[in-house]
Amino acid sequence: MEQEIMRTWVWSTSSPVPLILLNVFLWAFYFVPSMIAWVRKHRSLPGIIALNILLGWTGIGWIGAFVWSLSWPGHDNPQTPVSKANAPSEPDQYE
Secondary structure, three states, X not given: OHHHHHHHHHHOOOOOHHHHHHHHXXXXXXXXXXXXXXXXXXXXXXXXXXXXXXXXXXXXXXXXXXXXXXXXXXXXXXXXXXXXXOOOOOOOOOO
């Protein structure tokens, strides 16, 4: 009896539950590139979000935002690279 009530309530044409769940799932899927970029702390996060919002609906824009969000996120390196000439001398272990 409970299963019959549950089945008719969830899948009836007058119930908004399936439509709401589908809508939430599709919006979450649409913003996957932005979420990936945010989690990875991508340095181009604003650009990825803009591409996702403005051109994501085209499919090609969504794929572009997705690939861009998976690219190397970059990092801020406050230290200047040390050249061999200025590097502290270390004993060569192979000599």
